[in-house]
Amino acid sequence: MPNLRTKAVRVPELIFEKSVEGRVGANIPVADTPAVNFKDVIGETRKEFHFPEVSELELMRHFVNLSQLNYGIETGFYPLGSCTMKYNPRINESTASLTGFRNIHPMQPDSTVPGALEVLGSVYDILRELTGFSDITMQPVAGAHGEMTCLMLIKAYHESRGEGDKRKVVLVPDSAHGTNPASAARCGYTVKTIHTGDDGDCDMEALAAALDDTVAAFMVTNPSTLALFERNITKICEMVHAVGGQVFCDGANMNAMVGTTRPGDHGFDCMHLNLHKTFSTPHGGGGPGCGAIGLQSHLEPFLPGPVLKRVDGKPILESDRPQSIGRVSSFQGQFLMAVRALTYLLAYGKEHIAxxxxxxxxxxxxxxxxxxxxxxxxxxxxxxxxxxxxxxxxxxxxxxxxxxxxxxxxxxxxxxxxxxxxxxxxxxxxxxxxxxxxxxxxxxxxxxxxxxxxxxxxxxxxxxxxxxxIVGRLDEAKAVKMLDVRWRPNRTLETV
Amino acid sequence: MPYVPHTEQDVADMLKTIGVKSIDDLFIDIPDNLKLKEQPNIPNRLDEHALLGKLQSLSEQNTDLTRVTCFLGAGIYDKFIPSTVGAVISRGEFLTAYTPYQPEASQGYLQTIYEFQSMVAELYGMDLANASMYDGSTSMAEAAIMATYIKKRSRIACASAIHPHYKKVLGTYTWSLDLDVDTIPDSNGATTDYSALTEEHACIVVQYPNFYGVIEDLAEARKAADRIGALLVVVADPTACAILPPPGDFGADIVVGEGQPLGIPMGYGGPLLGLFACKEEYVRLIPGRIVGRTSDAQGRSGFTMTLRTREQDIRREKATSNICTNEALMALASTVYMSALGKNGMTSVAESTVQNTQYAIKQLTAAGAKLRFDGKVFGEFVLELPKSADAVRDALLAQGILAGLPLGAYDPTLENCLLVAVTEIRTKAQIDDFATKLAKELAN
Missing domain, CATH: 3.90.1150.10 (Aspartate Aminotransferase, domain 1)
Structure with missing residues (x-):
């Protein structure tokens, strides 16, 4: 029904289909060092290489036109539940683009990046205060990654107490995000589902029946995915602790709690935060995220390293950590997301954070x-x-x-x-x-x-x-059955 | 507060519609003893001018790489990024979108992801690629774990000449799943001795070029994998693959890598971009999102996320991975970068890297350092110095040169060794300056 379209749009070609041999879309630096014989220095070289060849203007038109076929928060209202699609202040992009943040290498000496460490330290200080936890790390780079890291800390904690072999079960409510059971499985745990009561709170009888000394952890989303504050949360944490289990808080819904209540005070042992939700680093079409985690002091020895600490007020990176679980990402996590989150937090300040x-x-x-x-x-x-x-x-x-x-x-x-x-x-x-x-x-x-x-x-x-x-509802069964997930040379649209 | 638009009148009207007297009444489910009684102890608010000033001054405390000449690499490279990359990824329609779960309103992003998958698959010489992972290290861990699912074996054989952080991440991921990792030793900076492998190993993992910059012999790795019926997992530098035969040419089963060299700033190591490609036969076990092409009821071609039943929101504990949020915006940045450079530009950047690297080897060895390993290199190499690499690095840093990565912290036998990277943007004059200062330092 093309008459219903609000504006004329052309079906965009793939960038490969716009390609004309010999074109280049950037003014590229070329080495001024003496020429070499590539075969001599690197051996065999690549034979075939099918990449697009377009001019810089064609490149910009291609991507600008595609952007106009996409919907973002700046386009209009985006009430996607569980995703916290709030305004992403533009100042955050300005600060994250500062050359002193953008152009630093993760392996340059710590002494040359005191400003970067202070950014991380300041974010840690503020998140600690807002969550009520004693420690924070930003090595996890996404929410699910933060969940998994929390479970790893819990696993290391149980192992350190000689209970690693018997605690093999993670409890997850039936209302939980899919990442919860998936993260538990990724840590080698068996998942048991806990039903939700008719009033939307955790079914306390079901929980009591599931609790024993095989339980490693209970993963609780608070407020729950039903958008209800779990009224029995303190009791739940006490019950899980009584059998030696740990309680993880899925922080996807932290937006409801900022400045009003602190998960660290509810009895939780650890939690993850989605800085790309609550603290407004943009979602970018599905990432990058930032899965900072907060934890109580008994889990601190197991943190992935290096760990940021303040010594006499100055932030330093501590590497010598014998009980550490190791590393969960390449470097210090999503640093430029920390810059954005700090900018956002300071714009609100203590006066407005609630x-x-x-x-x-x-x-x-x-x-x-x-x-x-x-x-x-x-x-x-x-x-x-x-x-x-x-x-x-x-x-x-x-x-x-x-x-x-x-x-x-x-x-x-x-x-x-x-x-x-x-x-x-x-x-x-x-x-x-x-x-x-x-x-x-x-x-x-x-x-x-x-x-x-x-x-x-x-x-x-x-x-x-x-x-x-530009399209109506798409045939998803066909997408699976006639799998077409890449362009190939010498294949036209008609043959797809 | 400019981000919160409510006027007093709005609030009064809204409370009336809801039927409560105050906003506090909406928080009745939170027990009183859990409510904060005072403002949290965080800094006072700043206006935008003061805020920019504060962050600017923090940023200026860092020695950024516009102030020193960078020869430090180790997986993250100081490279040319076209202005078009920033222009595209800062468009609000891309920057502020969520994952394209509603394909009709997300065709723009979905098409760029399809183009990204096409380019990554092509670059690595593989059948297909996913829509991105977190970073190089976690991609490698996911690939090794995927191999254990495919082969139903619980041991992984990992080359020792792989980036030490990547090995550490693999160690953490496999510890939590109770998988075992064995190390394949290196000799003269290359992986050659596969003799200890057995049919218990699900895969062999090698890096191409490896951590020391040496171009590994992937044909030998493939043969070794075939002998024990294991998969070959390759961690490949995307820039190098524009000039070297890609891992797919050697029959690699899964190829992963760090996408930062494809138009992403170093940013103190994040956000980065995980690349993940594999043979088509393994597509149903691939982690993360994949976009495919299909059509609507009127036959119009369009894009949608596909093979969704692998993913955590549907399969829950039986998902192929727990990954949900990925690095979409960084994947878009790299798509713009790869499109801008195109076939000729990608090749040119790789060639300039090789050329600059060869010149640097010549000048730095003439300055009194030795090449530690004999193997052929692409854009990075290990120099052996007659004195402590840490001391030389520090001395040169004071003279405006970030000379590379001292390796003693990773391997005590490499105490005097420095890992040096030379990208396409280094000039002859910068390399000469490095050589001159190094010669003086070594003569002291």
Whole structure:
């Protein structure tokens, strides 16, 4: 239905298809040292090499045109639950581009990078204060990587106490992010699922029944993925500790807690933070992230090295750590993300830092209240920084949560998260974040209400959505069956 | 606070709609004893001008590589980055997007990922590549673990001449999974003795060129792997692969690498870019995301994430890996870089690297240092000095030269050795200056 398109777009060619032999898209430095015979010095050389050849202007047009086929936070409202799509202040990009941060090598002597160590030290100090943990590391480079690192610390802790062989089980709630069980499996653990009670809190009886001396850890997301604060959290931590287990906090939902409450005070032993969510380093289309972790002092000896410490106030890197688990990434983690996070944290400062949790919770409850008649909340309690709603009543008209999401695209909004958490039928998880105005939320809610009316009166509109984009819904089965994941020379589009 | 747009009137209206009196009422589920009673003890807020000033002054405390001439490499290289890279990746549509779970609104990013996968596969001479990993070291660990799944064997054979940090990451990852790693020794800076390998090993892991800059004989590695029915995993420098025969030409099963040389700033080591390519037969066990081409109901061609049932959000504890967030923006940076340089530029950069490296070897050995190893090198080499490499490095640093990486901390037999990298942007004058200062230092 091309008549529904809001603007004319051309199907973009691949950059390979724009290639003309002999073109170059950059003014490249060429060595001024004496020529050599390559065969003599390196031996056999490469024979075939099929790379694009385009001019610099063609290059820019290609990528600028592609960018216009993409939706970001700066394009419009992006209420993707669990992802904390808040405004990424542009000042963060300016500070991360400073040559003194951008052009330093991770293996140059520590004495030549005191400013970089101070950035890391300052981020550690602030995160320690905001989370209530005694130590922080930024070696993990993404959220799932942070989860895995926490489990490794827990594993090393149990081994140090001679309990490594018997503690082989990690408990994970049925509402958890998929990375939780995957990270546990990656650390060699067997995963046992704990059910969630009807009120959205952890089922305490199920937990009590699962706890014994084979349990290494319980992975708890707080607030949960149902967007509810786990009211029994202190009790849960006590119960797990009583059988010798450790409690990990999945910090994906830290945005609801910043400046209001501290996971380190809840009884957790460690947690991961997504700096790319809570502290606004941009998502970049799926990364880079930054999975800083916080931990209590009993896990500190096992930290991956080198470890940043302050000695007489000055940050230093400590390498001699006999109980360390080793390393989890190539260098010091996502340093330029630490620069962005520090910039962001200092823009708020102690005066405003709690605005993050307060206004994100306000916005989520506002959306929840405005939509409750058309999309009932999964639980009858105030939500935290996001709201989990169900679209199950439209199923009788043949309309699914996915259809509602796809229709939102036609109205210029990014869809919320669908079908997660898995335990809520026809789930829509909406996270507005604190940086959206009431006016934007009203636009969004008005649109959602209209779409829900369409679901009653004209469900076909939803099934056909989106109709305003360069493509409609794609055939995912075909993508798997006729796997085409790369361009190859001498193969045209028609033959694909 | 400019990032939070709420006016007092907005807040009052919103609270009324919700049906509560204050924002505090929304936090009733948090027990009182867990609520903070005071402002946290963090610094006061700064306005944007003061903030930029503060970060600027911190950045200036670092000796960045515009102030000294860099001959330090070891996996992270001081290279030319075209301005187009920054221009593209700072566009808000890319910078502020999430993972393209909604393909209709993400065709731009998805196409760039497909192009990235195509370029990485081509560069390494492999069938296919994924949408990126965290960095070189974690890619290597994931590749070795993937090999243990494919071969259903629990031992890994890892060359000793691999970057020490990569070996350490492999050690950490395999410890947590109860896998064993055996070391393949090096001799004269190259991996040649595969005699201790057995049919218990799932894979052989070698680096190309290796940590010492030496170009490993991948044909020999392939033969050794075939003898024991193991996979060949290669950690390959992407710049070198523009001039050397790519690992795929030798029949490598999985090829990984650090993508930083492809248009990404050093940034004190992060964010980086993990490259991951393999033979098509292993695609269902590959970690991370993959984008494929398909079509919609009207037959229009489009891109979407595919083979999703390998991934953690669907398979949970049975996923091929726990990776979720990857390095998409860095993959985009490298896609722009590889497109900008193209076939001729990539080759030219590799050739300039070789040429500069050969000149540096000549000048630095004439200055009184010796080449430690005999093997052919691409862009990096080990110099043996008549005195402590640490002392020489420090002395030259004071004279504006970051001479390389002293190796004694990694291998006590290399106490007087320095790992020197020479990229395409080093000039004859800079290399001559290094040689002159080194000669003076060694004469002292």
């Amino acid at each position: 605005d993050i949790s307060r206004y994100s919770v306000l916005n989520a409850n506002y959306v929840r209240a405005r939509l409750k008649d058309v999309l009932p909340p999964a639980h009858d309690r105030p939500c935290m920084h996001e709201c989990v709603l169900t679209a199950k009543k439209y199923k009788q008209n043949g309309v699914r949560a996915l259809d509602i999401s796809k229709r939102l695209i036609d109205y210029g909004f990014h869809p919320p998260t669908n079908y997660f958490p898995l335990i809520v039928p026809e789930c829509l998880m909406i996270e507005p974040t604190e940086t959206e105005s009431k006016q934007t939320l009203d636009d969004f809610c008005d649109t959602m209400i209209q779409i829900c009316q369409e679901a009653e009166t004209n469900p076909e509109l939803l099934h056909d959505a989106p109709s305003t984009q």
